[in-house]
Amino acid sequence: MNSSNPIPSYADVCAQRRLVLVDIENAARGATTSIDHVRALRVEISHALDLGAWDQVIVGCSHYSLVSAKLGWPEARFVVRSGPDGADLALLEELARVDTSRFAELALVSGDHFFAPAIAAAELPTTVLSHRTSLSTQLRLAANHVRLLSTRQPVAA
Numbered sequence: 208m209n210s211s212n213p214i215p216s217y218a219d220v221c222a223q224r225r226l227v228l229v230d231i232e233n234a235a236r237g238a239t240t241s242i243d244h245v246r247a248l249r250v251e252i253s254h255a256l257d258l259g260a261w262d263q264v265i266v267g268c269s270h271y272s273l274v275s276a277k278l279g280w281p282e283a284r285f286v287v288r289s290g291p292d293g294a295d296l297a298l299l300e301e302l303a304r305v306d307t308s309r310f311a312e313l314a315l316v317s318g319d320h321f322f323a324p325a326i327a328a329a330e331l332p333t334t335v336l337s338h339r340t341s342l343s344t345q346l347r348l349a350a351n352h353v354r355l356l357s358t359r360q361p362v363a364a
Contacts, residue, residue: 224261226310227252228298229283230317231268231276233341234356238271245279255336255354256314263310265301267294295321307331315350318342323349 232238234248258264268276269289277285286297295317302325307313313329315322318337323345326333335342335350347353 223259224263224310225256225259225312225314226302226305226307227256227258227262227264227314228302228316229264229266229280230294230298230315230319231266231280232272232294233317233319233337235272236338236341238269240272240275242275242279245276249280251357252316252336255356256316256334265298267298267301269293292319292321295319298322299325315346316356318346320345322346326350 229252231245231248232240234252235244252258256262264280264283265286266276266280266283267286267288270287271289273285273287286294286301288294288297298317299322302313307330310331312332312334313326314334314336315326316336318335318341320343323343326335326346327349332352333350334352334354335346336354336356337346338356342353342355
């Protein structure tokens with residue numbers, strides 16, 4: 208970035224911007240969760256990934272979790288699908304639609320093996336953030352970097 212111009216160029220933004228996909232139900236260890244739990248997860252995920260102002264966060268969830276998730280993480284974009292692997296499918300569809308050339312890295316908050324092929328095929332560096340107990344071997348091996356969420360229990364509703 209040019210020090211005389213405080214507005215970063217498009218190239219500067221893309222060079223540091225990350226696409227962050229969050230399977231909030233995987234991170235929360237359940238389909239329904241409280242607003243406070245989502246807020247706590249947002250803080251933990253933000254610190255663990257050192258989220259910045261330019262990062263694009265997309266949260267996937269079922270319709271059961273949407274209200275709590277949206278109120279707990281209002282600045283994120285949301286994709287919603289219910290049913291078996293609904294949030295996973297919604298996030299994978301969104302990943303297929305996004306122009307990843309606009310990003311320097313792909314971060315995934317989930318441990319589901321369902322994401323392993325997409326992470327392995329990504330044309331940019333990848334980081335997976337997951338609970339140790341729910342991180343699949345396939346996803347661990349597919350990612351360039353792995354970080355772990357804390358093992359704290361959910362906040363009571």
